[in-house]
Amino acid sequence: MNRLPLAAILVSALLGMNAAMASDTHTQHHAIETHQPNVMEHMHKHMSSAEPVTTDNLDYNFIANMIPHHQDAIDSAKFLLQQSCSPDLSAIAKAIVRTQTAEVESFEKLLAELKTEKTTWTADEVAKFNREALATMERMHHDMGSVHPSGNIERDFLLGMKAHHEGAVEASKQILQYSKNPKIIAIANAIIAAQDEEIRMFDNMLGQMTH
DSSP states (O other): OOOOOHHHHHHHHHHHHHHHHHHHHHHHHHHHHHTOOOHHHHHHHHHHHSOOOOOSOHHHHHHHHHHHHHHHHHHHHHHHHTSOOOHHHHHHHHHHHHHHHHHHHHHHHHHHHHTTOOOOOOHHHHHHHHHHHHHHHHHHHHHHHTOOOOSOHHHHHHHHHHHHHHHHHHHHHHHHTTOOOHHHHHHHHHHHHHHHHHHHHHHHHHHHSOO
16 A cells, blocks of 8 residues: 655645634635625615505605604614714714714604595595605616725715705605695605715715725
8 A cells, every 4th residue: 555655644634724723714704805895785774674665644654654764864874873974974974874863853753643634635646746756766776876885984975864864855845746734844844955965065075085
């Protein structure tokens, strides 16, 4: 029987151990990269897990669907505040948390009131509005999904939140075409005014960033 020299056996074993260790290190490093949290995950979380509300009460649908939308903005802003970011962006994130948390609380109270609202929309209007609202959500998710983690959390936040805000503005403009409820009209106009202004701020900040 042929026997390998002891030195060859030791070298072979050592090479095998090194390969295994390298493989384990690569696997662990890949796992860390794969599971590295990023701000974009927080912008989809609640909306992705919540079924869109598509009843025949369009005011109710607008508010019910805006709650998870706002909650994702709140969560992503809170996540950003845990990271290193500029004072200006921190101020924006804190404002988002403050204002949209208050709005979510008011929206949840308003839902009970809207359940008793007498609806006057036709079946065609309901179908059209719900179809448009779902299309808006899909466009927003597509635009946010096109923002891939770049390693610059501030840039990613601004790009993602811009698309996020644009979705809210579009949804608010849609309900204004249908609603006769003064509270809903006021909410929609407030969202448009506030988030259009923030979108302009985001654009300015993105323009100042080096690529």
